[in-house]
Amino acid sequence: MQRPLSQNAVGQLSPVLPLTASTSRPAPTEVPLPASLERTVDSLERDNERLRLAQVAAAMGTWEWDPETNDVFWSPEMEAIYGFEEGTFPRSFDAFIDTVHPDDRARMLASIDRLVREGEHEIEHRIVLPDGRVKWLQARGKMFHHADGRPAKAIGVGMDVTGRRRSEQRQELLMQVSVNLSASLDPEVTLNTLARTVVPAFADSCSFVLTSDGEARNVASVWNSAEQQLRADTIRDAYPGDPEVRAEFERVLLNGQSIFLPEMTPVVGRIVRSADHAEALLSMGLESMIMSPMRARDLTFGVAVFMTAESGRRYDEYDLRTAEEIAARASLAIDNALLHRSVEVRNEDLETALAAKDEFLAMVSH
DSSP, rough: OOOOOEEETTSSSOOOOOOTTTSSSOOOOOOOHHHHHHHHHHHHHHHHHHHHHHHHHTTTTEEETTTTTTTEEEEEHHHHHHOTTOSSOOOHHHHHHHHGGGGHHHHHHHHHHHHHSEEEEEEEEEEOOOOOOOOOOOOOEEEEHOOOOHHEEEEEEEEEHHHHHHHHHHHHHHHHHHHHHHHHHHHHHHHHHHHHTTTTTTTEEEEEEETTTTTEEEEEEEEESHHHHOOOOOOHHHSOOHHHHHHHHHHHHOOOEEESSOOOHHHHHHHHSSHHHHHHHHTTTTTTEEEEEEEEEEEEEEEEEEEEOOOOOOOOHHHHHHHHHHHHHHHHHHHHHHHHHHHHHHHHHHHHHHHHHHHHHHHOOO
């Protein structure tokens, strides 16, 4: 039987072979890379891993922005800085702007406008994490363009500089605290000035309560806004002497140790006396509280109270150390003021006694 013929690539007729198991195409096999190319691939993988580890160690991530689609892409390291699980950032420009602290959004948008117009972007700004924490970031970027000059893609890096910024702010605050504490020898004037220094730089509310002869007296109380001050005064007048708060206050005085409440909601639930009371407290938006003892010469004579509310700031261990340092410096200043007053009183008594003595001697001499 003659095989069927087919025309090959050059127009010649050739027999068509039947497709059988013995003539089917063999399965593809993996071709090994040349040794030099394999070494190059391994080197690139190691370099990428070194870069990733360096970014993690430096708290740094990378980002890309497509101005035509408004898509934003973050590296896993960048997502971690912003508090997102890997792959969960929505990847949109609006989602990015939502993470920027409200007080820094105008500056951020201006910097991005400059990136589009001039090709460069550099800014330090705050972000708000999904859990409410605030971080400081340093961002830098560069815009690349199409051949016709239209913006094509921006790439850049972001670095978490929270530690540096908090350290700088802490030193500036404590320096101002020391300056203000030395401005007066009147304890009440000093503490009111100090409270206004602390608010709003460190707290939304600051109070100093001093004790004398078993009685506690609030000598300074400052809130970040007149509205909050009015709410606080109204609640205090309507619900005076809360036993839960008094117990916490007495515990600080007795133990000489701070009470740190990073989350106020559980406390609010314990101290409410009615639905109206709960509504009033919740309207203040209380977030965190630190109560630190005021001690000098092994004597606790007061309590410094720091609270956050409308700012949304949530205290952490670093803030606890700052609060305790503020209270310690205030304690030393107040103790010195009280000692100075005591010396003045003794001097006045001595002068009175000497005047009486002189008067007596004058009478006897006659």
